[in-house]
Amino acid sequence: xxxxxxxxxxxxxxxxxxxxxxxxxxxxxxxxxxxxxxxxxxxxxxxxxxxxxxxxxxxxxxxxxxxxxxxxxxxxxxxxxxxxxxxxxxxxxxxxxxxxxxxxxxxxxxxxxxxxxxxxxxxxxxxxxxxxxxxxxxxxxxxxxxxxxxxxxxxxxxxxxxxxxxxxxxxxxxxxxxxxxxxxxxxxxxxxxxxxxxxxxxxxxxxxxxxxxxxxxxxxxxxxxxxxxxxxxxxxxxxxxxxxxxxxxxxxxxxxxxxxxxxxxxxxxxxxxxxxxxxxxxxxxxxxxxxxxxxxxxxxxxxxxxxxxxxxxxxxxxxxxxxxxxxxxxxxxxxxxxxxxxxxxxxxxxxxxxxxxxxxxxxxxxxxxxxx
Numbered sequence: 001x002x003x004x005x006x007x008x009x010x011x012x013x014x015x016x017x018x019x020x021x022x023x024x025x026x027x028x029x030x031x032x033x034x035x036x037x038x039x040x041x042x043x044x045x046x047x048x049x050x051x052x053x054x055x056x057x058x059x060x061x062x063x064x065x066x067x068x069x070x071x072x073x074x075x076x077x078x079x080x081x082x083x084x085x086x087x088x089x090x091x092x093x094x095x096x097x098x099x100x101x102x103x104x105x106x107x108x109x110x111x112x113x114x115x116x117x118x119x120x121x122x123x124x125x126x127x128x129x130x131x132x133x134x135x136x137x138x139x140x141x142x143x144x145x146x147x148x149x150x151x152x153x154x155x156x157x158x159x160x161x162x163x164x165x166x167x168x169x170x171x172x173x174x175x176x177x178x179x180x181x182x183x184x185x186x187x188x189x190x191x192x193x194x195x196x197x198x199x200x201x202x203x204x205x206x207x208x209x210x211x212x213x214x215x216x217x218x219x220x221x222x223x224x225x226x227x228x229x230x231x232x233x234x235x236x237x238x239x240x241x242x243x244x245x246x247x248x249x250x251x252x253x254x255x256x257x258x259x260x261x262x263x264x265x266x267x268x269x270x271x272x273x274x275x276x277x278x279x280x281x282x283x284x285x286x287x288x289x290x291x292x293x294x295x296x297x298x299x300x301x302x303x304x305x306x307x308x309x310x311x312x313x314x315x316x317x318x319x320x321x322x323x324x325x326x327x328x329x330x331x332x333x334x335x336x337x338x339x340x341x342x343x344x345x346x347x348x349x350x351x352x353x354x355x356x357x358x359x360x361x362x363x364x365x366x367x368x369x370x371x372x
Contacts, residue, residue, distance in 0.1 A: 032062035039070060048077045068092055069100055081107040098124055102134065114141040122154075129157050132165065139171050148175050166197055177205050177212075185209040200229040204237055211244055219244045227257070235264035273302035277309060289316050307336050311349050314356065323360045330357050 039054030052074040059067045068091055075084040084107050092100060101120045108117035121138040124131055135158050142151035155172045159165070169192055176185035189206040207222030223241040230237055242257030280295035293316050296309045303309075314329030330353040337346045 032058040035061070036067065036070070043070070043074070046077075048074045052078070065092060069103070072100075072103060076103055076107055076110075079110075081110045098127055098131070105134075105137070109137065109141070114144040117141050118145065125154050125157070129154070130161055132158070132168065135168060136171065139175070143175075143178075148179050151175055152179075164195075166192055166195055170197070170202065174205055177209050180212075182209045182212045186213060186215075200226050200234075200237075203229065204240075207244070208240060211240070216244055216248050220248055220250075232260055233264070235261045238264070267302075269302040273299045273306060276302070277306070280309075280312065284312070284316065289320055292316055305336075305340070307333060307340070307342070307346060308349065310336060311346075311353060314353065318356050318360070326360055327357060 035054045035058035039051045039058065042048070042051035042054060052071060055067055055070045055074065058064075059071065068087060072084040072087045075081070075087065085104060088096065088100060088104055096104070101124050105117045105120035105124070108114070108120070118138065118141040121134055121141060124134045125138060129135070135154060138154055139151040142148060142154075152172070152175055155168060155175070158168055159172065162168070169188055173185050173188035173192065176182070176188060186206065186209045189202055189209065192202055193206070203222045203226040207219045207226060210216070210219035210222060220241075223237065223244055226237045227234075227241050232238065238257045238261035242254045242261060244254075245251075245257060246254035276295045276299035280292045280299060283289075283292035283295060293313055296313045296316070299306060299309050310329055310333040314326055314333055317325040317329060333353055334350060337343050337350060343350055
């Protein structure tokens, strides 16, 4: 009776119809297997919706952990990570194979929950430390959680079995660098290079490790190679190469690298102008006039031809009853659109600006003053 109730509940979760589920005892065993084989065929062809449909038909006729896992895998592939987790938790929590634990961990990684993913990856590592892909992902989760010591613990256990895995050793060397073990990082990175790895990341972090260990000449060689490998398009590598070059007294080379890095690190002027303009609009709606003016001025630093920013600043000074600055920015706006021959494009705003200036002059006149 418990088993029948259990299967009925499972059908409710998977198909949303637990109340109407009826187990058909007369269905031939070959029927569910046929559906399962069709589902497998679709799954291997990456047709996950069709695979899911066939797996569900099979599960209607025959309960199987394998079918539950197949459905969970389809959920994962189609982006339904929480559904996959819930399916395992409800029905397979006490009977999880390494394959199923791995899928749970991958779901949590996709949901950007590294602490939960790490819990399951540790289970796999305890069962099978030689599972390389699990170790690599476990270490990434540790780095996300900023617990490198835990990462090193599992890496050391892995390398006790296989000390020649270059992919694992690169990650281990990186963690040595991250944790300040520069000499251990250097030794391991040099072994990696001797084994034939000459990738940019290897040269870059080896160079940084040498720099931290005060071996500036070796750092220079490694970083120079990394700079050339990236065709001088990586700002961070150029920065470090420029710093090391400067410390060695090669000032012209250092300045050139730093100038190139600065150019690469310059913000997107169009985007920055838009961001400050948006902030200015927000401050205006919040009636924080001074903050809005400051943001419009920053926006103009990135795009001096954004004429409406000039207009808005004039309007904000109008609200502040700052007649002098109101006049300055409205006249600047009118001059700018006139020089750009865009008076028709900004016809409505031009009319407002002229009107505001006229009002400002009248107000100043009645106060007994004058405006030049």
